[in-house]
Amino acid sequence: MRADAKKNYEHLLDVARTVFSEQGNDASLRDIARRAGVGLGTLYRHFPTREALLEALLRSSFESLAARADELQASQDCAAALLEWLQEIIAFTHEHRGVIAPMVSAIEDHESALHASCVTLRTAGARLLARAQADGKARADLDGAELFDLIAALAWLREQPSHASRADRIFGLIAGAIFVRQS
Amino acid sequence: MRADAKKNYEHLLDVARTVFSEQGNDASLRDIARRAGVGLGTLYRHFPTREALLEALLRSSFESLAARADELQASQDCAAALLEWLQEIIAFTHEHRGVIAPMVSAIEDHESALHASCVTLRTAGARLLARAQADGKARADLDGAELFDLIAALAWLREQPSHASRADRIFGLIAGAIFVRQS
DNA sequence: ACCTGAACACCGTTCAAGT
DNA sequence: ACCTGAACACCGTTCAAGT
Numbered sequence: 043m044r045a046d047a048k049k050n051y052e053h054l055l056d057v058a059r060t061v062f063s064e065q066g067n068d069a070s071l072r073d074i075a076r077r078a079g080v081g082l083g084t085l086y087r088h089f090p091t092r093e094a095l096l097e098a099l100l101r102s103s104f105e106s107l108a109a110r111a112d113e114l115q116a117s118q119d120c121a122a123a124l125l126e127w128l129q130e131i132i133a134f135t136h137e138h139r140g141v142i143a144p145m146v147s148a149i150e151d152h153e154s155a156l157h158a159s160c161v162t163l164r165t166a167g168a169r170l171l172a173r174a175q176a177d178g179k180a181r182a183d184l185d186g187a188e189l190f191d192l193i194a195a196l197a198w199l200r201e202q203p204s205h206a207s208r209a210d211r212i213f214g215l216i217a218g219a220i221f222v223r224q225s
Numbered sequence: 226m227r228a229d230a231k232k233n234y235e236h237l238l239d240v241a242r243t244v245f246s247e248q249g250n251d252a253s254l255r256d257i258a259r260r261a262g263v264g265l266g267t268l269y270r271h272f273p274t275r276e277a278l279l280e281a282l283l284r285s286s287f288e289s290l291a292a293r294a295d296e297l298q299a300s301q302d303c304a305a306a307l308l309e310w311l312q313e314i315i316a317f318t319h320e321h322r323g324v325i326a327p328m329v330s331a332i333e334d335h336e337s338a339l340h341a342s343c344v345t346l347r348t349a350g351a352r353l354l355a356r357a358q359a360d361g362k363a364r365a366d367l368d369g370a371e372l373f374d375l376i377a378a379l380a381w382l383r384e385q386p387s388h389a390s391r392a393d394r395i396f397g398l399i400a401g402a403i404f405v406r407q408s
Numbered sequence: 409a410c411c412t413g414a415a416c417a418c419c420g421t422t423c424a425a426g427t
Numbered sequence: 428a429c430c431t432g433a434a435c436a437c438c439g440t441t442c443a444a445g446t
Binding site for chain 3: 043044046047050080081082083084087
């Protein structure tokens with residue numbers, strides 16, 4: 043990549059990060075190009091779709107979350123590990139309002155720029171789930187796709203302002219449904 | 226209302242019903258006015274906001290769902306009654322793709338045209354829940370607002386095409402979390 | 409190679425002018 | 428009293444023209 047192109051690319055990412063965090067991940071791409079002081083075509087050249095921009099912006103976060111799952115695999119209490127990871131992934135989507143909808147549509151769309159990242163995340167979750175299941179802590183009749191559904195549902199709810207005061211309770215309720223009742 | 230105004234009003238509702246069912250509840254209002262053969266200002270005169278149009282379109286459905294809850298109150302098995310009502314409300318939102326987001330934002334926005342309808346629905350659900358709780362069938366630590374959250378989460382998930390194949394299982398999982406485990 | 413911004417086809421919303 | 432549609436301020440996306 044030419045030096046000026048690289049500079050534009052990095053600067054667009056910086057500005058996009060700011061604008062998305064201010065306005066959510068459905069902010070205007072035109073506005074991002076404008077605030078970056080760059081032609082609209084330049085944004086489209088570097089990021090042909092909104093998903094491509096999101097992917098470039100969030101790739102490292104996705105990788106961190108997947109790495110975090112592997113790290114948690116090592117902990118003794120595998121139920122607590124899964125619960126902790128769920129909490130972290132919901133916190134992440136909450137910091138990136140509007141990101142869960144493109145993630146959910148990307149996970150079965152192999153053409154989406156976000157596809158690989160979402161699959162990585164689902165796989166990481168599935169590993170934590172499998173360990174909790176092997177240990178008899180999590181319901182055996184669940185798979186990674188269903189865990190991803192529950193994450194998506196919780197993430198979407200948390201995007202709703204009217205839900206804020208009940209977020210912790212609903213998290214506990216839905217996350218709790220994953221585990222086997224101890225008696 | 227003048228006769229011509231009334232005719233436009235009714236015709237707009239008919240066309241909106243068709244367009245929303247074809248394209249979801251975020252379809253273009255311009256398109257609706259166009260297909261109704263009516264000036265754009267006429268649509269705005271009758272329905273000042275998208276919520277006002279949705280409300281006019283869905284009011285009778287909301288009332289039916291609330292009435293259905295009262296009807297189900299009479300059944301013997303109060304847990305089955307709640308479960309059945311949840312299924313019907315999710316089926317309803319599924320038929321009206323895109324309706325759950327405005328409902329969730331309306332429920333704490335007293336200015337929204339959809340506010341009253343959503344509160345009615347939440348109250349109806351809360352009554353079914355209270356009866357199941359009194360009977361020891363549903364968790365005691367739940368209220369109507371939380372039940373509405375669970376409905377919203379399920380409804381949003383069901384709007385996602387990638388979720389379709391797991392809809393029944395996730396419904397069972399989340400709805401199941403409402404009830405007390407029998408052992 | 410890369411960048412620019414006009415052009416195109418859309419939105420939602422408002423409001424002066426018409427009947 | 429009601430209707431119309433132009434006007435305004437936005438979008439996303441493409442692409443000819445420039446450097």
